Amino acid sequence: MQVHIDPRRVLATLRALARFGAQGKGVSRPALSPEDMAARRWLAGQMREAGLEADIDAVGNVYGRTPGVRHALLVGSHSDSVPNGGWLDGALGVVYGLEAARAWRAQQPHAPVGIDVIAFSDEEGRYLSCLGSRSFCEALDGIDPGRLQYGGATLAEAAAAAGLPAQGLARLEPARHLAYLEAHIEQGPRLDDGGLDVGIVTGIAGMQRYLVQFGGRADHAGTTPMAVRKDAALAAFEFALACEAALRRAGGPDSVWNFGALALQPGVANVVARSATLTVEFRDLSPEVLERLAQALHECVSLRDGQRGVSVAATRQNALAPARMDPALQAHLQAQARQAGARSLALPSGAIHDAMVLARRVPTAMLFIPSIGGRSHTPVEDTAERHIMLGAEVFCGALARAAQQAAPGGAAAK
Secondary structure, eight states, X not given: OOOOOOHHHHHHHHHHHTTTTEETTEEOOOTTSHHHHHHHHHHHHHHHHTTXXXXXXXXXXXXXXXXXXXXXXXXXXXXXXXXXXXXXXXXXXXXXXXXXXXXXXXXXXXXXXXXXXXXESOTBOSSSBTHHHHHHTTOOTTOOGGGOEETTEEHHHHHHHTTOOSSOOOOOOTTTEEEEEEEEXXXXXXXXXXXXXXXXXXXXXXXXXXXXXXXXXXXXXXXXXXXXXXXXXXXXXXXXXXXXXXXXXXXXXXXXXXXXXXXXXXXXXXXXXXXXXXXXXXXXXXXXXXXXXXXXXHHHXXXXXTGGGOEEEEEEEEEEOOEEOOHHHHHHHHXXXXXXXXXXXXXXXXXXXXXXXXXXXXXXXXXXXOOGGGOOXXXXXXXXXXXXXXXXXXXXXHHHHHHHHHSTTSTTOO
């Protein structure tokens, strides 16, 4: 089985999708916004034109099924964006899937393995990070999606206002869906800096996020001697520097960490800070390294607790386990990259993707293409046209390889 795609049609479809929520060179399509829903209705129409049976479910997932087959490869990504985001983040994977389905249906109408396409809802987390893929995989872990809120409205209210059906959710079908493949821009600089064409993702880093709280005492900043202050702000600043050094010692070569939010109370210039709240987040592909990083943070909390007369305590807010990509699917991507003459790199993903959710249920793989300057989540996000087109050829060729192997009589017949 082979599939020959139209790379120029890929570009045209991406440009057409970028009209929804366009803001300068970027797009703004937060989940369930009017712009997002207009894009989803358009995508459903594109899926139907490609010969798929397409519907939009109760949380906004757009799912197109290949009719008349028992088995399919599931392909896609998300079509929502951050506010004032880029035109390729998420959209690339959806459009690659659309192109693959169009070509597959036209050139292999009787293939026993189909290509299903999905545009997941709210990967960016307006209501809940990876909401659509979590719903699709029944992985909401007791969360009632209807009670999730943004801007004073619940998800149920926003869904009703967006015209979504009150019931009916697209679901992963383990007997049907043999694998999930997703394409994405890298969102980092490694491919671009290295002059490379594609990245074969080895896994998606796990993440742990903590809230570190500092308890001091509010006093007049002009009259309280320095020696008797219980300054929660300075305690937080010193903790951040000490913790960064501890994480650096405990981490691995691909570990990253961030001190992304700091809140001071009362937060005025002439009052010593009574309390401080600092977020600490770290990521790595190795569970063992994540455990070392967590231990380093807790040791730092113990060492700093009581210094400057300020209490220090940490509470874990969120945690995601790492997800490994399927070796056989990685091999298909590598083989197709070599055939296409594409310079490739095997690399982990530090960013969270819907593939992280799917990988816990079905064999999963991801392909990256370069982000110019490593930029993403900004209107200047971009990728060279030649990399978009070459990535599409590599990705769709690997899909054909995977479908060949999964077909009855193939090397991995189901």
